[in-house]
Amino acid sequence: EPEVTQTPSHQVTQMGQEVILRCVPISNHLYFYWYRQILGQKVEFLVSFYNNEISEKSEIFDDQFSVERPDGSNFTLKIRSTKLEDSAMYFCASPRQTDALYGYTFGSGTRLTVV
Amino acid sequence: GQQLNQSPQSMFIQEGEDVSMNCTSSSIFNTWLWYKQDPGEGPVLLIALYKAGELTSNGRLTAQFGITRKDSFLNISASIPSDVGIYFCAGQLHAGKSTFGDGTTLTVKP
Numbered sequence: 001e002p003e004v005t006q007t008p009s010h011q012v013t014q015m016g017q018e019v020i021l022r023c024v025p026i027s028n029h030l031y032f033y034w035y036r037q038i039l040g041q042k043v044e045f046l047v048s049f050y051n052n053e054i055s056e057k058s059e060i061f062d063d064q065f066s067v068e069r070p071d072g073s074n075f076t077l078k079i080r081s082t083k084l085e086d087s088a089m090y091f092c093a094s095p096r097q098t099d100a101l102y103g104y105t106f107g108s109g110t111r112l113t114v115v
Numbered sequence: 116g117q118q119l120n121q122s123p124q125s126m127f128i129q130e131g132e133d134v135s136m137n138c139t140s141s142s143i144f145n146t147w148l149w150y151k152q153d154p155g156e157g158p159v160l161l162i163a164l165y166k167a168g169e170l171t172s173n174g175r176l177t178a179q180f181g182i183t184r185k186d187s188f189l190n191i192s193a194s195i196p197s198d199v200g201i202y203f204c205a206g207q208l209h210a211g212k213s214t215f216g217d218g219t220t221l222t223v224k225p
Binding site (some may be wrong): 041042092108 | 146148150155156157158159160163165182203205207209210211212213214215216217218
């Protein structure tokens with residue numbers, strides 16, 4: 001089964017620093033997603049990316065966040081100036097089928113710890 | 116925004132018992148999804164439901180898409196130790212995003 005690959009698996013950063021989380025989504029899909037999960041809580045939508053632009057974003061995805069598809073295979077989430085409350089698991093997801101209404105394949109996540 | 120109420124929050128059961136959990140929403144969804152998450156991993160899709168009233172099985176798992184499009188349940192029959200984990204319901208209205216429930220933590224005692 002196709003996989004979504006995320007790197008790094010764990011990142012520790014100082015408050016105020018910039019971080020970039022990387023994802024290699026399933027190829028041949030047009031939709032890409034980032035979700036986050038604070039420890040012990042539910043999975044929360046951050047942003048969806050379609051046809052090389054943001055199609056939808058949540059209130060969490062403020063000006064400190066940005067996404068990019070720098071080349072044909074990578075998808076990145078950047079947090080410009082990290083805050084303590086940004087500590088969470090960040091998951092990249094690809095739709096299981098091209099029309100994106102049949103659920104996702106999630107990556108294993110990046111655990112971000114802001115100190 | 117849309118909110119999903121998932122219950123129960125946690126369950127402690129004996130191996131071999133059946134399990135039932137459900138999700139309700141104040142607004143409709145076009146797709147209901149059930150995921151399982153193991154510690155340190157991303158959620159894995161178990162069952163996807165696309166039509167109101169639909170009943171779908173995947174091995175020992177059975178899920179239904181409520182007729183009002185505002186609820187769904189998941190049943191696990193004859194539980195085994197590897198069923199341990201956190202189960203999340205999720206609703207999708209369109210291709211843009213999924214809204215997740217708070218999760219049900221399942222513990223199975225051998």
